[in-house]
Amino acid sequence: MSRRRVLLGLAAAAAVSLVPRRSRAAHRIRPPGALPPGAFEKTCIGCFRCAEVCPPKCIDFASVLSADSGTPTLDLRAKACTLCMRCTQVCPTDALRPVAAEPGAVAAQVRMGTPQLDRKRCLPWNGEGACSLCFQVCPYPDRAVELVGLNAGPLFHPEACVGCGLCEEACPSLARAIHIEPLP
Incomplete structure (x- = not known):
């Protein structure tokens, strides 16, 4: 060398x-x-x-x-x-x-992180079928996440979310629709 x-x-x-x-x-x-x-x-x-x-x-x-x-x-x-x-x-x-x-x-x-939802990847939001797994696994359903609209898509409330990632882990979309972002 x-x-x-x-x-x-x-x-x-x-x-x-x-x-x-x-x-x-x-x-x-x-x-x-x-x-x-x-x-x-x-x-x-x-x-x-x-x-x-x-x-x-x-x-x-x-x-x-x-x-x-x-x-x-x-x-x-x-x-x-x-x-x-x-x-x-x-x-x-x-x-x-x-x-x-x-x-x-x-x-x-x-507070470990905040949820980010990509509606284009979320089954209920993009019209590809019913899914409520994020709501079902959430330790704080109806506070941190609720199901809204005709297709019952998830709506996250970051101020009530602890950022545990159970929703992200449960998301069945191949490219997961939910991601927990680190706190700033």
């Missing part, structure tokens, strides 16, 4: 390291009870206790290549959170604040 190639490689690596990575860390879906972005990354020690106690195994950890490596994240497209709140009970640093596994406490204290 030539000296020129080595120097160009080092220069490229140095340039990449100067690019701020905070924006990526701030736009992840975190487990329930998570502190706000910034405070969460500073407080979490990456002990993996939250993932160990998670029954559905929906907690993963950020890549070592990211600014917030070793911190817990949720990929709700792969597996939804069942809101058992076990992860919030074992966090030794309170990066995940304790939340009681009672519907009222969860509804009041948990």
